[in-house]
Amino acid sequence: MRRWGFRKHIIRGPRRVPLIHEKYFSMADAVPGRKYRLVRINGGYRINSRLCAMGFIPGEIFYISGASRGGPRCVIIKGTKFAIGRGMAERIQVEEI
């Protein structure tokens, strides 16, 4: 049954990128209040260069400062805050430290 407004309980399908290592997960699953390290960006050269220029670089430590369910999340990386959409966050692999 699909009723308007009640879809938020449905868990998102497996659109994830295959992981290199089991301790890595996507940025979309990172939660506020913990410390993470960026491992890898699974994008084309265009997305990669863009994110790198903004400071999203493998090895960089970041925090999540806020997120709305299913919406974008706030990421603090290299001293700057970014809003990053869910689709993008799913392409970024991270690990907790």
Add this chain to the structure above:
Amino acid sequence: MQNKEITVALTGNPNSGKTTIFNNLTGLRQHVGNYPGVTVEKKEGVIEYKGYRINIIDLPGNYSLTAYSQEEIVSRNFIINEKPDVVIDVVDSSNLDRNLYFAVQLIELNTPLILAFNMSDVAKKIGKETDIGLLSELLGASIIETVGSKGIGKGEILEEIIKTVESERRKKIEVKYGEEIENEISNIISALEKEKIHIFNFNIKWVALKLLEQDKEVIDTIEKDAGEKYQKISEAVTSSINHIKSILRDSPEVIIADARYGFIKGALLEACREVETGKLDKSEKIDRIFTNRIFGIPIFLFIMWLMFQLVFSLGKYPVGWLELGFEKLGALISGITPQGLIRSLLVDGVIGGVGGVITFTPNIIMLFFAIAVLEDSGYMARAAFVMDRVMHKIGLHGKSFIPLVIGFGCTVPAYMGSRILENKRDRLVTMHINTFMSCGARLPVYILFAGAFFPEIAGNVIFSIYLVGVLMAVITAKVLRATRFRGESEPFVMELPPYRMPTLKGVLIHTWERVWEYIKKAGTVILAISVLMWVLFTFPMIGDNYSQDYESQIEEIELLNQNGEITGDEYNSRISEIEAKMAGEKLVYSAAGRIGHFMEPVFRPLGFDWRIAVATISGIAAKEVIISTMGTLYSIEDADSQSESLQTALNKHYTPLVGYNFMLFTLLYFPCLAAMAIFRKEAGTKEMLFQIGYTLLLAWTVSFLVFQIGRLFV
């Protein structure tokens, strides 16, 4: 004496305070234009300093010099092709690590570089100390500390520009990319040299590096230049990329970016000292409320509401003063020009048309002022963040929200503002629905009609029109996304800059730029349209073709008055009654009246008569013209949105349902010719024609339904 000219390019990351520095350097002597062929704004300013004529070009704010967006390509091409004498990179010194990434790319291009370490006061406050001399040595660029908001560092920058131009070039600093990358770079260089390819007349190592980074612009240029030889280059690059991927397990562009950050880190480790203060960032505290999961959207709506109150409640007063001024001006001109066509053209055509537009400039000023404050304070980005989820539901980007808000002021800058969307599909959908964000020019029409038909609840009625606009935008976005513009929307990544107190100067300059564009529109397009409308309304002249002999009726009344049979008041009212009838017949006879009558069958099912048809046609020129047209149609001089006599006339002729329906129609059909001209420039003729056709069809359909259904109830 002929001054020596210097060209200076001003660059920097978004939110580094680049615009403030530009404003400090050039003041109000700015010129805004466009780069040829692209829709990126080009700002220029000229200053005279120590016998030099310094031409400062404000390049768009960027994170890097890759070919990610049009802005980045424009900046890069300017630096490569125009070879400015000096490049100033404005850097947020509280965040050197990330901001210097752009600087490193400029260093790679070997440009004469000055780094403006902006917001140096903030950096010191949070405990960051930098050895400027040492860092300058390490980066191979001069560094000037500035505080844009306080105007500190302006003189030093000017001095440094002169010094850079007059002195010898500094030593070239090379960024080391590590053995693997360097090897592949030399492989590509030798491939390029073998095929004798020289593009951009530029540093060949830079070209090789860009090929490794898979820079589309550079690849395209080589492909075009080299023709068949490109195949060999492409093979060399592909094998290099594969080699790097197999050894370093990451794509070259990431490794190269990593090396650049490494270079920066190395320099900063030597030259900077950071004292941890451990304080919770003020911005962070504010964000906990403003981007809160629950409160975010209500706060956002409250701020929008506040903005509207400011614009429309406070703007009422200066609008009144301007109206009075134009009234007086009209009377003055009537007094000094002879009765006839010239006076009619000046008073009815020019002052009536242009004055009607200028009078609500105060609303526009306040709206753009509010938007500038929201932008400069950093809230606008939060608004996009808060709205992203909602916007995503209708297939749009969080950022689309910003041009849509601007659309409530004026659709022209809103169309231009859609450039912030990098993806073409996102941009076009945003532009197509922006029409339904009711612009400031449509507001006087609502004020007039709501005041005439719903005086008690005018505010609510107008608000409902705005809501209908938003609803139509949502529906249109959904439809367009499902039909013409299918596909994923651009991944959403956007910087949320720290909250800052906007500077008055910055806000005023932003406001002025946009208001000036609006006034220019009034002085050009609307002036021409007003004259055209006047011609349509005046010719062909009726001459003696009245249906009744009004002349003798007037003579009769004058005779009665002379004999004292009627009072002065009665005389006046009867004369003006006859004059109104004459004016009405004149109009019916004129070209405009004939067009209106001709079009009436199309408008009849919407409950509109030929007058509304004429007004609608005049609204194509610009929506605000509708009021003055209505005024002329009812023979009311100097009609504006507050005109009581016009409101009375409207009330007499139409039912509230028709009044509301006309407000809807005005909301929904495309904004104005000026906006369409911009639309064509931004999106092409085909999209503009689609926009015109779609909005006309939608306006007609919605009004038809509202009138036909509403009629059953009212």
